[in-house]
Amino acid sequence: MKWVRTNLFGSWPETVATLLILWILWKTVPPFIDWAFLDAVWKPDSKACRAGEGACWGFIAEKHRFILFGTYPYELHWRPAIATLVLIGLWVFSAFRVFWKSWLALVWLAGLTVIGILMWGGVLGMPYVENERWGGLILTLLLTTFGLAFAFPLSILLALGRRSEMPVIRGLCVGYIELIRGVPLISLLFMASVMLPLFLPSGVTIDKMLRAQIAMILFATAYLAEVIRGGLQAIPKGQYDAAHALALPFWRRTYLIILPQALRIAVPALVNNFIAFFKDTSLVLIIGLFDLLSTVKISLHEPAWTGFGVEAYIFASLVYFVFCAAMSRYSKSFEHQR
């Protein structure tokens, strides 16, 4: 009671704000609960959905496999399902500091091999599935994983290059960053899907997924480089003095002294960018790849199920939210330890 009085009704403005918020909650929460749970239709029956007042979760029940796995052959869905779990497993495993040993790279290599075999097939009696048909959650996760795995080290080099004392290197890095930051990701994806094939010698083709992946890496690299540069600039000059005085050569100095401090400073901004990048992968929809969000959109095209967009997008949002929340929670543990 005392807590309520001091914190919610401590002064006139506070009392007004509290009452206003209570009123808004009263007007929104009960109707939402009615809609989402009490009046909801759970059976995958579109007629019952149209007759009913509440949410149509039957739509998700009916379409969840298409949303999660896209156009991957229906009877082979167990393969992307396991691949998705393996990939998530790799991330969770890597989150534990005790496993940060050199053999972690081998674990990833093994994990990615398993994922590749599962997704493509063509061996062990599994039918071959071309990657034009990959889609849904696994596509989102793969684009993010490979995108960050390449973009992050490249962005460190780019950030270092931008601070280099050699004018040519510095100029190239600044030019690259400004050029890429100056265009929207969508236009880069269009360029990758439409223009890139024009420049390749005839006969050479790079598949669409790889082209999209390269465009996303180029894009993320420029943004992450600026974040890391921010971290580098925060390092006091005395740290460089001390490293110089101890005769540490450039790469040792960078790797042992400068980067560990700079990256730690940059963690909040880096995670911000990682999360943005994870969600930006949904833009591959415009060049005809079916990631998680695209599959949601397509599943709404079926005449029987048009009009249940809210439920579909709530479902997609929840999936995105779980991953983003996990990333942001995990990053907190970095900020607090020295």
Next chain:
Amino acid sequence: MIEMIKVSKWFGLFQALEDVDLAVARGEKVVVCGPSGSGKSTLIRLVNRLEAHQRGRVVVDGVELDDDPKTVDRVRREVGMVFQSFNLFPHLTVLENLTLAPVWVKHVPRKEAEETAMHFLARVRIPEQAAKYPSQLSGGQQQRVAIARALCMRPKLMLFDEPTSALDPEMIKEVLDVMVELAREGMTMMVVTHEMGFAKTVADRVVFMDGGRVVEAAPPAEFFGAPKTDRAKLFLSQVLGH
């Protein structure tokens, strides 16, 4: 050990050093003093090329410093340096701070580097702090770690750039004690400091700088007893006057 001949240095249009001549012999302890902005820090930073001179010659242990990174590297391996703001690596423990350069620069086996580190931590009287991070130590302790870190590279020459200026008064003594001990053992030292007591007891020679020039250089008894120039007299009256 150090030989500077007609050394000049500019920062943009500002001339920080003007035709400085200075020689430091092996085993000699030289204290550099002077008002702020007189160029003493710049002078000491030339010795391991944290700053580059633009005219004249700087020769350290027989190696003349130039733009070649190899030359610079050779000199830096032989010269230890202690800074006003300690400049310990905050993300590493005290022990890691001490073993980093020996392991990565001199390729000393880690075990041996750690033994050396513990030896020097004992010398600066804080062996019990080895596992802590710099931010958990007092300023005086941090500066003693910084001295130990430099010593772990087994330098032939130690540079001190105002090592006690950032310390609370009660911690100055513990750092100066370590430096006095080091001097007694015969280390060649070049020290920029305002601690005139330290200069009187330890220095073989006091170099007084003003306006980027060496104005006076004399043994402490002579310098403190009978300064020749008015600028040195004024400076001494200011630092000793209270």
